[in-house]
Amino acid sequence: MTADVQSLAPVSVDACRAAFEAIPQLATLNVADCGALAPMLSEREFPAGSILFYEDDDSDAAYFLASGAIEIFKSNPEGKKLPLVVLRDGGLLGEIGLLISEHRTATARALGSVRVLELSRNTFEAEVQKGNPAALNLSLAFARILAQRLASTNEKMFELFQSDVSGEMHHQLSELQMRLLTRWTA
Template identity: 30%
Template sequence: MKELIRAIPLFNGFDDEELDYVLRAAVRRHVPKGGFLFREGDPADAMYVLLEGRTRMFTSDAQGKEFVFMIGEPGLALGEISLLDDEPRGWSTQAEEDSDFLMFTKTDFHAALQAFPHVKDMLIVNLAGMVRRLSYTMKNLALLDVYGRLRALLESLVVDVDGQEMVNEPLTQQAIADRVGSSREMIARILKELVFGGYIRLENKRIILLQKLPERF
């Protein structure tokens, strides 16, 4: 467990004594796929570090419409903002797959900030990364049409698998719509046109890029 924690960016540079402190304070929590780590508006009582799995962070309105603004990967700190300003949770975090977390209570979180000043530096880096990602998302929402946002999303997720460019993350049309701020029907229409044009191929909820996506739809 110690080596696993040592690999997390938030604890980069911790010596064995400091890691032992972390292990004594942390509680390991498992959230099954589809479960919520916390919901928008919940009181802030702990922060978390994602060890394994993947999460989605989203906000929603009274009608249940969702906008996903971030996908959490292992090593990400979650929920620390509400502990810093003592405000309710600003968004919901749901497990995209079975996920494991380290949980630190509010008391332990503030004690760690006092005991290890360099944790504050890592939190600042973590928050700066979040602000950059949110700024990029807001820029796309403001300046790009739906196709432009879809294209930006796909290009950000493309990986090379055995010489084939593809979005290896399984994405439903609704999941894509939630992440680009559109309707499922619009996403379905755009994907259909891209398939018809020979730009992509769809296989088991995965998108394979056959050629560079057009600048405009």
């Protein structure tokens, strides 16, 4: 994290609820869940241009975007920035890092003043291990989010297979399909 990041007051149940309601898959978490999850969260502010995390950093937290916009991008081997998505209020980023101990797959940069609710991996894992029902419900919500993303990726891949793609592109799509659908380990 950058040095100019500000830590704010502990997260209230209302702030937790507002952040979760902005994400459809988390809107099913109830007030009791938010009451149990709020103490696990830290509110942070990032000024414009701040980097929340870099590609290949350790995945140590997930972020619920309470306000502002965050650009997610990768860099190619030549250092050129390849934009992936811009997340706005109600976005979620870094959740993969809570579920698997992999390095960050992209860089996240604040496109203006940004306020996030941060959930550290250590806190999350400890609560899941304890069997905290709210942490388990959040795990299920993350699984739903990732399953929806995978289903969307599969659909897009099918569309690409239907299009007129070159031999090399078809080969790469076949490899991606095999990786997504049959290889359960890296």
